[in-house]
Amino acid sequence: MGVLLEVKNLGISFGGLRAVDGLNMTINEGALVGLIGPNGAGKTTAFNMLTGVYRPTDGTILLDGKSLVGKKPAEICQEGVARTFQNIRLFTQMSVLDNVKVALHNSIRYNLATSFLHLPSYFSKEKEMDEEALKILKIFELDTYADTNASNLPYGKQRKLEIARALATNPKLLLLDEPAAGMNPNETKELMETIELIRKEFKVTILLIEHDMKLVSGICEYLYVLNFGTELAHGTPAEVLNDPKVVKAYLGE
Structure with a gap:
């Protein structure tokens, strides 16, 4: 498989503060990679750059060789990048099903007139979205909660719903921001x-x-470590988590 995401010398400054400096990452298609580091290391700032927030x-x-710099978050989503957040951002007063359907509008569309006039194609598209949303929810074992308000789900299931909604945009790259928080x-x-x-x-x-280092070492194939906005180490979980520089950054010893 080829390279999907290539990040070169990525950096951002806020006033006089250099939040991320010289970040380099190469991620192949189908890979599962972790970006780790102590609190305040610049990890979420990096995600915000990847998704157009900053x-x-x-x-x-570069995503599939195409530059994402300067694109808006909605445009980057259309290019195939989806994310979740450390603090869950669901539409809490909407049903579980409707939370996923919102994301499906990225791929299943109808025009304004069709929606307002409830033309036959409107009902056809709604049925298509219902079926697709339920298919995704079933994979996450959330289909039995389809009509439940998102706010009424247990915490762990809310996390799963947020991931399901992100996947409904049909991304090439899924960014998960502290999913186990x-x-x-x-x-x-x-x-x-x-x-x-x-x-x-x-x-x-x-x-x-x-x-959660147990989660990271259990599922990630490769790790990048940030500390004070700069890359501290990269390699396999075994290499990185036994690196004295990484141990020192985490334990302060």
Whole structure:
């Protein structure tokens, strides 16, 4: 498989603060890669640059050889990049089904007149979206909650729903921002199984930020480590997690 994401000398400054400096990453199609580091290392800032929330001060971001720098978040989503957030961002007063259907509008569309006038094609597209959303929810074992308000789901299932919604945009690259945050050990174990299932069912490349080293070492094939905005190390989990520089950054010793 070829290279899907290539990041070269990526950096961003906020006033006099250099938040990320000289980040380089190469991620192949189908890979599962972790971006780790202590709190405040610049990981979420890197995600925000990859998704167009922040425009880099310097450097390049190539997806399938095509530059993403300067594109808006919606445009980057259409190019094939989806993400979740450390703090869950669901439409809490909408049903589980409708949360996924919102994302499907990226690929299943009808025009304004069709929607307002409820023409036959409107009902056809709605049926298509219902079926596709239920198919995705079934993979995550959330189909029985289809009519439930998202706010009424247990925490672990809300996490799964956010991932399901991101996948409904049919991404090439899925960015997971601390997916295990706030989870108990059983929920974390279930999340690991879910991520492996995602790779099998959706053939998607995954880049994740995570502090749970058991999860990281259990599922990631390769790791990049940030510390104070700069790359500290990269390699396999075994290489990185036994690197004295990485141990020192995490433990402060």
